[in-house]
Amino acid sequence: MRTLWGLINQLAAAVALILLSPVILGVALWIRLADGPGVLFVQERAGLRGKPFRMLKFRSMVHNSVAKSAELGIDDPYGLVENDPRITACGRFLRRTSLDELPQLGNVLAGHMLLVGPRPDVLPQVANYSPIDARRLEVKPGITGWAQVNGRDDIDWPQRFVLDRWYVDNWSPVLDLRIIGRTFADLRRGEPPVHVDTLNIARAQPAPVAEDVRRAA
Numbered sequence: 001m002r003t004l005w006g007l008i009n010q011l012a013a014a015v016a017l018i019l020l021s022p023v024i025l026g027v028a029l030w031i032r033l034a035d036g037p038g039v040l041f042v043q044e045r046a047g048l049r050g051k052p053f054r055m056l057k058f059r060s061m062v063h064n065s066v067a068k069s070a071e072l073g074i075d076d077p078y079g080l081v082e083n084d085p086r087i088t089a090c091g092r093f094l095r096r097t098s099l100d101e102l103p104q105l106g107n108v109l110a111g112h113m114l115l116v117g118p119r120p121d122v123l124p125q126v127a128n129y130s131p132i133d134a135r136r137l138e139v140k141p142g143i144t145g146w147a148q149v150n151g152r153d154d155i156d157w158p159q160r161f162v163l164d165r166w167y168v169d170n171w172s173p174v175l176d177l178r179i180i181g182r183t184f185a186d187l188r189r190g191e192p193p194v195h196v197d198t199l200n201i202a203r204a205q206p207a208p209v210a211e212d213v214r215r216a217a
Contacts, residue, residue, distance in 0.1 A: 001173075005114075005173055006140070009114045010109055010111065012115060013106075013108035013109045017105050017106070017109065020102060020105075023099070024102055024103070027099055030090055031059060031088075031090060031094075034089055035062075035089065038059055039059060040103060041056075041057045041058065041059040041061070042054050042057075043055055043057075044122075045121060045141070046121055046137060047112050047120060047137075047140060047141060048137065048139065048140045049137055049138070050126060050134070050137050053112040053113075055107055055113075056106055056107055057100050057103055058094055058099065058101075059088070059091070059100075060090075060091030060094045060095050061084075061086045061088060062087075065086040068086055069086070074086075080153060097187060098183075101143050104143045105143070108143065112140070113142060114139075114140045114141070115143055115144070115176065115180060116142040116144055116145055116175075116176040116179045116180060117139050117142025117145055117167075118137075118141055118142065118146075118147065118160075118167065118168075119141060119142065119147065121136075124204070125203070125204075128203040128204065132161070132165070133161050136164035136165065138168050139168055144179060144180065144183040145164070145167065145179065146164065146167035146175075147163040147164055147167075148179075148183065148186075149179055149183055149186060152186075157199040
């Protein structure tokens with residue numbers, strides 16, 4: 001069933017890319033004129049069973065946004081903060097409307113992603129997953145997902161892990177269609193408030209050195 005559903009996803013992505021090509025070209029031109037070269041943001045993310053792939057997005061942040069996080073005193077380089085200064089002029093609109101995700105239709109066509117699934121996480125954060133966290137990697141990631149329609153950026157990572165596990169355990173094509181329908185309904189809403197998550201910040205910190213190890217050193 002999942003294999004057939006994956007093929008249906010690829011077909012749907014191909015049709016969507018054709019139908020939305022004027023929108024995709026228009027957004028690309030807007031980014032180029034408003035924010036300069038570098039229309040696409042390409043980043044390695046964790047796919048099925050953690051296998052890395054190059055995820056595509058329209059660029060909505062300044063160049064080298066991860067490196068600039070340290071300059072700006074942002075603890076989580078992959079998260080957002082209120083009135084994030086790394087987001088470009090047009091990027092705020094693209095993120096609010098999810099137009100920045102359109103290039104991921106190419107990832108679906110290539111078989112790296114599906115239309116629905118857990119959002120693909122960055123590799124440094126996946127490296128810190130617990131075994132139960134890693135259950136979200138049992139299926140291909142998606143452009144939208146169960147966690148996205150149940151809170152998006154306004155829920156923290158522990159909640160996302162719970163929602164993603166529920167999705168993995170209860171997956172069906174009907175559920176995917178429900179999520180797609182709710183995703184389009186959510187596009188009419190305003191930008192969700194930014195929830196600064198502390199889990200990935202804490203997990204990225206070096207593990208404390210045991211007292212006896214420090215003494216031995």
